[in-house]
Amino acid sequence: xxxxxxxxxxxxxxxxxxxxxxxxxxxxxxxxxxxxxxxxxxxxxxxxxxxxxxxxxxxxxxxxxxxxxxxxxxxxxxxxxxxxxxxxxxxxxxxxxxxxxxxxxxxxxxxxxxxxxxxxxxxxxxxxxxxxxxxxxxxxxxxxxxxxxxxxxxxxxxxxxxxxxxxxxxxxxxxxxxxxxxxxxxxxxxxxxxxxxxxxxxxxxxxxxxxxxxxxxxxxxxxxxxxxxxxxxxxxxxxxxxxxxxxxxxxxxxxxxxxxxxxxxxxxxxxxxxxxxxxxxxxxxxxxxxxxxxxxxxxxxxxxxxxxxxxxxxxxxxxxxxxxxxxxxxxxxxxxxxxxxxxxxxxxxxxxxxxxxxxxxxxxxxxxxxxxxxxxxxxxxxxxxxxxxxxxxxxxxxxxxxxxxxxxxxxxxxxxxxxxxxxxxxxxxxxxxxxxxxxxxxxxxxxxxxxxxxxxxxxxxxxxxxxxxxxxxxxxxxxxxxxxxxxxxxxxxxxxxx
Numbered sequence: 001x002x003x004x005x006x007x008x009x010x011x012x013x014x015x016x017x018x019x020x021x022x023x024x025x026x027x028x029x030x031x032x033x034x035x036x037x038x039x040x041x042x043x044x045x046x047x048x049x050x051x052x053x054x055x056x057x058x059x060x061x062x063x064x065x066x067x068x069x070x071x072x073x074x075x076x077x078x079x080x081x082x083x084x085x086x087x088x089x090x091x092x093x094x095x096x097x098x099x100x101x102x103x104x105x106x107x108x109x110x111x112x113x114x115x116x117x118x119x120x121x122x123x124x125x126x127x128x129x130x131x132x133x134x135x136x137x138x139x140x141x142x143x144x145x146x147x148x149x150x151x152x153x154x155x156x157x158x159x160x161x162x163x164x165x166x167x168x169x170x171x172x173x174x175x176x177x178x179x180x181x182x183x184x185x186x187x188x189x190x191x192x193x194x195x196x197x198x199x200x201x202x203x204x205x206x207x208x209x210x211x212x213x214x215x216x217x218x219x220x221x222x223x224x225x226x227x228x229x230x231x232x233x234x235x236x237x238x239x240x241x242x243x244x245x246x247x248x249x250x251x252x253x254x255x256x257x258x259x260x261x262x263x264x265x266x267x268x269x270x271x272x273x274x275x276x277x278x279x280x281x282x283x284x285x286x287x288x289x290x291x292x293x294x295x296x297x298x299x300x301x302x303x304x305x306x307x308x309x310x311x312x313x314x315x316x317x318x319x320x321x322x323x324x325x326x327x328x329x330x331x332x333x334x335x336x337x338x339x340x341x342x343x344x345x346x347x348x349x350x351x352x353x354x355x356x357x358x359x360x361x362x363x364x365x366x367x368x369x370x371x372x373x374x375x376x377x378x379x380x381x382x383x384x385x386x387x388x389x390x391x392x393x394x395x396x397x398x399x400x401x402x403x404x405x406x407x408x409x410x411x412x413x414x415x416x417x418x419x420x421x422x423x424x425x426x427x428x429x430x431x432x433x434x435x436x437x438x439x440x441x442x443x444x445x446x447x448x449x450x451x452x453x454x455x456x457x458x459x460x461x462x463x464x465x466x467x468x469x470x471x472x473x474x475x476x477x478x479x480x481x482x483x484x485x486x487x488x489x490x491x492x493x494x495x496x497x498x
Contacts, residue, residue: 002066005030005163005194006051006082011060013046020046021057022218028163031192033185035199035209035226039238039429040399042215044198048165051196052084053077081162087171089152093141098123100140101155126154130184144290146177153184157193164188165196170204171427174290174456175494182208200429202231203459214238239431248441248464249482250281257316259450260332260418262301264310270296271307272474278418280448283440285461287454287490288471289497294454295337297471298420301452302334303327314418328357333411335404337423337454343407346396350388351377353395354410380409385435401425401432408439419443422454437464458487458494472497 004027013021021043028034038044049055050062053072062069064080072080091100102119123136132150134143140151149169156164166185170178185195185208199205205212205226212229214222214237222229222237229237236242258277265274270293278284288294300307303321312320314330321327327334336343345353354377355362362369362376377391384405388398395406404424411419424440425433441464443449455461461468462485470478470493478493 002063004028004063005065006080007063007066008047008050009061009063011047011050011057011062013050013055013057019218021050023060024215024218024220025060026213026220026223028194028196030162030194031189032211033189033195033197033209035197035205035212036215037199037202037205037212037234037238038215039431040401041217042238043218044215045167046218047215048084048167048196048198051077051163051165052082078159081160082165083156083159083161083163084165084167085149085152085156085169086167089148091140091148091151091155094139096137096139097127097134097143097151098136100151101126101136101158104155104159122158123154126158129157130154130187132184146173146180149173149181150184153188157188161193163194163196165198167198168200168427169197170199170201175458175491176289178204200427200433201457202234202430205234206231216240235430238429241431247462248283248444248466250283250445250466252279252281252466256280258313259315259448260301260452261311261313261316262309263312265297265300265307265312266309267293267296267300267305267307267474270305270474271300274471274474274476276452276469276476278450278452280417280450281444282467283444283451283453283465285453285455285465285468286471287456287458287461287468287494289494292471292497293474294471295422296474298334298422298452298454301327301418301420302332304334328414328416331415331417332420333414333416333418334420335407335411335422335424337426344395344403347394349392350381350386350395350398350406351391353406354380354391354413357410358413376413380413383412384409384439399429399432401428401436404428404432404436405439408436412443416449418450418452420452420454424453424455425457425460433460440464458490462487462490470494470497 007027009025011021011024024047036044050057053074053076062072098119101123120136127134134147140148188195197209209226212226213220216238256279259280261277263275266272274297286294296305299305303323303326309320319330321330355373362372381391386402386405388402395403425436440451444451453465466482468480468485468490469476480490
């Protein structure tokens with residue numbers, strides 16, 4: 001009997017002249033938790049699609065249970081127990097949990113009508129196996145991200161999965177939700193189900209996985225037991241570089257005037273009487289569980305919420321933003337957590353995405369000054385170190401890290417002195433993450449920009465911030481200065497809120 005449930009041997013796949021996979025071999029054993037790591041463009045997504053039958057390799061061999069598979073298509077992959085949970089979960093938001101879970105079974109059986117009693121029974125049984133409580137009659141779109149993920153896992157179990165591929169499964173989860181997911185993953189392993197865990201987050205890789213495979217530029221560059229790796233070794237394998245994340249220690253005179261000063265800010269139902277000041281050159285962090293009010297607080301600072309405040313000053317001047325236009329005019333910039341749906345025009349060029357916030361400044365009579373547009377874009381393109389053929393490249397073709405740098409460049413073109421970053425490196429690979437952190441620290445240190453960083457990533461906060469606030473139920477409930485700002489202290493504070 002074969003050692004592997006699924007094995008790839010010397011797989012190659014080209015797209016045009018680009019080698020997405022170049023002679024890749026890897027195997028996944030029954031009941032193991034295996035991590036697949038690599039930067040964006042390394043070949044991770046391509047190998048997932050080869051395993052699930054979406055892509056047919058140009059060369060190489062696929063074996064399931066030790067037997068070669070002549071042609072693996074998506075239906076054959078499902079019949080062989082391979083299930084992929086993508087980042088969007090591929091669920092029907094307007095259908096109930098029970099309907100989503102029963103649908104595949106009914107389609108395979110060729111049934112034209114739904115047996116509601118049976119559907120609910122199936123849903124309750126599989127959710128009980130996962131030891132979770134979810135209303136089977138709730139519409140999926142009303143569930144939190146963690147709930148949707150559980151429904152996707154339950155659907156895979158109903159399809160008799162033997163291998164579940166989880167593509168960036170923790171991107172939008174809180175620390176508590178990640179812990180709950182890991183409990184489920186270990187339970188699946190105990191039932192003999194293999195998990196391929198695809199992630200950028202090294203702490204999570206080290207915690208959950210038994211074996212690791214690392215891709216770089218379409219090739220396998222490292223593989224072995226997770227016990228033989230640490231964070232620097234994984235980072236080096238992924239990037240080929242030694243990345244040293246410095247800790248940000250600004251030299252800010254205590255008497256300097258705050259760039260942003262807010263007293264008694266409230267957003268009905270979300271934020272309750274919060275006060276905060278950020279000086280030029282400071283990077284101040286905010287952490288907290290999802291629903292803590294942190295995003296609403298950030299949006300209120302940017303004029304997006306119906307907020308009130310006792311005082312709101314920019315560089316000592318009263319400047320309460322009643323709209324986004326007000327905020328921009330006062331020198332405030334906001335980079336949202338979901339850059340794809342809230343921040344970027346994916347079909348438009350880098351140039352157009354960058355200058356969209358300064359179009360009024362680029363007018364020459366009735367027309368736009370094309371030369372000024374091009375000049376400003378090219379300067380910011382170079383400054384943000386964006387990896388793309390040219391500023392004419394569509395943003396939708398960029399990696400997550402490069403797309404985030406386009407967002408940063410857009411707001412820096414406005415001359416912003418207060419930069420609010422909500423999840424600045426969500427979904428970004430380790431190399432791009434380090435570059436973004438370097439850019440943020442340079443903006444604070446060299447340009448005197450006041451930065452407010454909101455993040456679930458505690459190491460990101462401790463490595464870049466000189467102060468951190470913890471938010472809960474619309475209030476700041478803890479503050480950590482540079483001397484007390486350890487990962488353990490902040491994690492303990494967050495765990496106490498659960």
